[in-house]
Amino acid sequence: MSAKKNIVIIGAGNGSGLWFGGLVDEHAFSFLPPHTLGSAGIQTAQGLSKALNPAEWSIQLVSDRQFHVHYVAMLRVLITDEGELAPKALNPLDKVFDTGKAGEIVYGEVVSVEDGAVNLDDGKKLPYDYLVIASGTTWGGPLAIPKTVEEKDKWIAEWREKFAKANDIVILGGGAVGVELAGELKHFYPNKHVTLVHAEESLLNATYPPKFRKRVTDNLRSYGANVILGDKATVPTQPYTSVTTQKGEKVDADLVVPTWGGHRNTGYLTSFDSTITTPEGNIRVLPSLRVPLSSGKTNVYAAGDVIDWDEQKQLGKIPGHVGVVVANILASIQGKPASKTYKGAPMGPTKGVAYFGMLWGLIFGDWVTSVIKSKTLLVWLAQGTTRNN
Helix, strand or coil: CCCCEEEEECCCCCCCCCCCCCCCCCCCCCCCCCCCCCCCHHHHHHHHHHHHCCCCCCEEECCCEEEEHHHHHHHHHHHCCCCCCCHHHHHCCCCCCCCCCCCEEEECCCCEECCCCEEEEEEEEEECEEEEEECCEEECHHEEEEEECHHHHHHHHHHHHHHHHHEEEEEECCHHHHHHHHHHHHHHCCEEEEEEEHHHHHCCCCCHHHHHHHHHHHHHHHCCCEEEECCCCCCCCCCCCCCEECCCEEEEEEEEECCCCEEEECCHHHHCCCEEEEECEEECCCCCEEECCCCCCCCCEEEECCCCCCCCCCCHHHHHHHHHHHHHHHHHHCCCCCCCCCCCCCCCCCCCCCCCEECCCECCCCCCCCCCCCEEEEEEHHHHHHHCC
8 A cells, every 4th residue: 555645834833914804793603613713724635635535644733732713812811711702712723623633733843944844843744745824923022922721820820910909001003903902901990001102104004005004003092091102112121110112202111012923833934935924924826825835836826914915814714724724735645737826815904993803803893892892702603614513
């Protein structure tokens, strides 16, 4: 009997930076099966596992964490235990594959990729006939979730204590994460002073129209937050009692939280093929979501927010990515053309200032009330994807 062929998929624990764009509250898309939204790596692995004969194929899903992180709930998890979201937002990966089907979880950090093999930090070399890159985004600040269960639990407890004890909280960075964090803090701790410092003249970024960004800024101020625009600051050296911005504005602070944007987790590809990543770390792909290798080989694909595609990085895009990658790999295995193409379009505000996508793509009418309204923050999606529901 010939040896099994192998598919390696990089990325299962990050939960991706992609979250759903197109709902007003968590029930608006409750008709969607839970497994249709979530981690690009996990869903790709599950799709291939269902279709391939385990006697002929093996699938190795690589995770650098012992659990899957549902980032859309993590800011609230880090602030409060209300709703007991932590065990639902941070799910083990041992149930991802059906019993008897091709598929295993391999825990480890990818340090490099070469032609035909993925190398892990523990020295393991995983040979592949096909490779799927879905390693997501690496976050800093409070969202730099540790990779072991013990460290993760300690991290959550420490941030909850920091937020509970602080009276004057300064958030550095008024992008989606900073705005969402400010909203969560003002909801759960309305009497705390929350200041948001953002380098641009309006919150969020130029993806959104000026009128819309002003609306967000006005809403946040009406919620009781202090918003400083067109200015910057850095995290001061401990101990500190204030922050002074570059323009000289002094703000009381007993807790400073950096919420600058995340970075694509693709650094391990540098020695593999320098032509496939952009300066921002995104992976260049064809409409088939195949990575155009300089070697001419056609066995590497990418999915999730690592792809270099003109669209908002949102959870709702994942099913489209996964459908294309799975279909094309299966077609290639069968000796057919990998002809399915991804036709995703940019997603920003869809109805003027009434709805908008921020953070991981949640779209709300009134963003302030949405933070309060969505009590579970879609943890059922994460539980469905990892089969822990």
